[in-house]
Amino acid sequence: MAKISNESVKQIVEAVGGKENIAAATHCVTRLRFALKDEGKVNKERLEKIDLVKGSFLANGQYQVVIGQGIVDKVYDKMIEITGIGEASKDDVKNEAAKKMNPLQRFVKMLSDIFIPILPAIVTAGLLMGLNNLLTGQGIFYDQKSFIEVHKNWAGLADMINIIANTAFTFLPALIGWSAVKRFGGNPLLGIVIGTMMIHPNLLNAYSYGEALKNHTIPTWDLFGYHVNKIGYQGQVLPVLVSSFILAKLEIYLKKHIPDSVQLLLVAPIALLITGFVTFIAVGPITFGIGNWITGLIVAVFNNVPAIGGLIYGGCYALLVITGMHQAFLAVDFQLISSTGGTYLWPILVMSNIAQGSVALAMMFLAKDKNVKGLAGTSTVSAYLGITEPAMFGVNLRYKFPFVCALIGSAIAGIILATGHVKAPAIGVGGIPGFLSIFPQSWGTFFIGMAVALIVPFVLTFVFGKAKRQKA
Template identity: 50%
Template sequence: MDYKKIAQDLLTAIGGKENVSAAAHCATRLRLVLDDEEKVNKDQLEEMDVVKGTFSTGGQFQIILGSGTVNEVYKEFARLTGLGEMSTKDVSKAGSKKLNPLQQFVKMLSDIFIPIIPAIVAGGLLMGINNLLTAEDFFIEGQSLISAYPNIADLAALINTFANAAFVFLPILIGFSATQRFGGNPYLGAALGMLMVHPDLLNGYGYAAAVANGEVPVWRIFNFEIEKVGYQGTVLPVLVASFILAKIETFLRRRVPSFLDNLVTPLFSLFITGVLTFILVGPLTRSAGNILTDGLVFLYDTTGVVGGALFGLIYAPIVITGMHHSFIAVETQLLADIAKTGGSFLFPIAAMSNVSQGAATLAVLLLTRDAKVKGTASAAGISALLGITEPAMFGVNLKLKYPFIGAIVGSAAGAGFVTLFKVKAIAMGAAGLPGIISIKPGTIPFYILGMAISFAVAFAVTIVLGKRDAKKQKAN
């Protein structure tokens, strides 16, 4: 490929170098912050063989080029624009200035939770393996694997310990990531998280029982009682506490003399935030978090199939806006409080949506005669079935419109089905075919059937709409 020419053609199509304020790349996409997206000639971009699709999200205009190609094109693009090498974090920061307050809030949640997802996924998948080992009737009728083979019981116990670690100490992970995002020292954030799960405190999972029995331990300071309760598996308390910590630290660093800064600022930042957390922030946000979780579970249980189908219908449109990143915080709380929630209902619905996008794209592969669309659809369709939908959604389905309609109809059908049978995830993972291991063992067959329904409906509807669309074009 002539990467220099490709970069020049891309630059021309997006309005010239004067229209580019920031540029970086990820594994498959060129990620740009443009001064005016109205200047972009999308038709010209779509005519380029190297371009697999384009979309705008989070204040960024992104061009899908594919793995390997994007690296070489970016080198020439950076040289032509004179911007030099930039990271995706730099571009993300520049793009966030163009967002409205709601979009900025969603992006903030995304920035906090995306870095810690690998740890949560690892713990969740280990939890799934443990459940497979301990579930009765899954492999052997009337028995679990560990009851049939007692010599692997300790292996299951070992895996369970490893699996729980990320959720028991979740405030440490969130404290580090959130404090860094809010502009504070991430290690102070981690220390705050450690303080909130300290073994001297009553374990947060036992708080409800302790309240019922009147056995909540307290610190008595100057006739004032502060509950000695931990925040294991919580999300909201540590988020708010991390924000306060970062702001107190920033405030003190601007005012404390430099020769005292390293002594005074960390000391007072952590102490003041810790006291506020146990007196005010923790109790209030724990209650708010419980209300949010209970409300979501109530809606899921009450709306049933209709609610699940509706959520499945609108899930892909939500992804287009980028608002789906806010679900990460909710899903993390649902999984952390799995004893009460039974798991996450968001994951199965997301999986139905992803499979539907893949099915619709593969239907286009069958229908189209355009070689470029075929090339994009074949890879993008399989990628979507595995949980990565951006190439399929933005490169094929939204561009042609009718496959996107087929996909959301298929998603609604599959989501309604998995909701009917109370399919929930016990771990985060790839929301698609590989997501089977993340599902509660007893509902795995229904998850598989749900994916089959999503695929079949999306594929069939896309074929019907595609043929109707082709007839209209011939008539015109």
């Protein structure tokens, strides 16, 4: 562990442009996070020569300096003590950084702020569904039979695991409603209400909508002669996002115009009633149609030209991570899972993450600088477990060619998975343990893709790195 001296911390501050250039600063588990007034004042070369620093990069409007787990908090405390900069929360830094974002970046940030808080529940559900797949999938342990078909006394346990795992997806609109309304400035408890309202058991289940439409049996409300479809929005993303925005903004408006003495009696009932009417009459049907159109487009690509779909998504996913736009695809994954029972995109994401880890591993053997070697080793482990930012920004993009090698490897793996129609019924850990969240019948193809993502980027990086060194 590098010694934390006052001089080293001062050097970090000076390298990011001095304390006058720092609008706000915080830290996460491994990195210092700065919202800077002018990123052009950063001396990246000088910064990364400091012993404490293992890498640096700019992402989502924040300049992030990789320090390392168990030491970054001490560096941050010393920086606050030396500079007199006030402590800031992650939200403070995000909000400060957002001021310099364009409309598209702010939109993606909004989606990120909504979906990141609910990811632990979704990933946990995905892992538990993987455990259920092990017990119920045919051909895993016994030929043409599942584990519970042979060991019937395990059936009850498998069913209980399935209930626990499916809960987060069954009540997904409630989770999104809570997070979205909170993000938009409203009462998150009302967000839970609007989300659960959209999956009320008295409504026609969204999964039964297609059959009911074909049989002309969709129930309706008669609102003074105007008929409104009485359907739910199980597993849907867009309807609850838009309704949550309306609810939050309406609540804020009402609080400004209703006296404090009667707010408790009037604000929530009026906000929920109006939002509910607007949701069932307009927002739900319109966004439901948009969501199905997006789903249909992606399904058409992966059904008709799967190699193209796998090549593009596999080769471009890491580029989306650089811009932060990968967060927007969480909503698409949820939509695909709810509409078709599985997503083509998430398994390819796993390949991209593994490929980034593989080139970082190659750089650990190639690098002569001990800081780069150490960062490459630790970031390899993180990438193989689904967290690629340290590997990408700390190592791969710094040397450029490893990043390109990772794109090539993940594109090839993406083609293999797409042509093999590999799908995931849930989102899990986006790394090597990701196979648990894949349909068991696709494990063989998934493991072939994983082998490609592990080997091809590593070999390409190692060979190209050796050749580049010899030329130098």
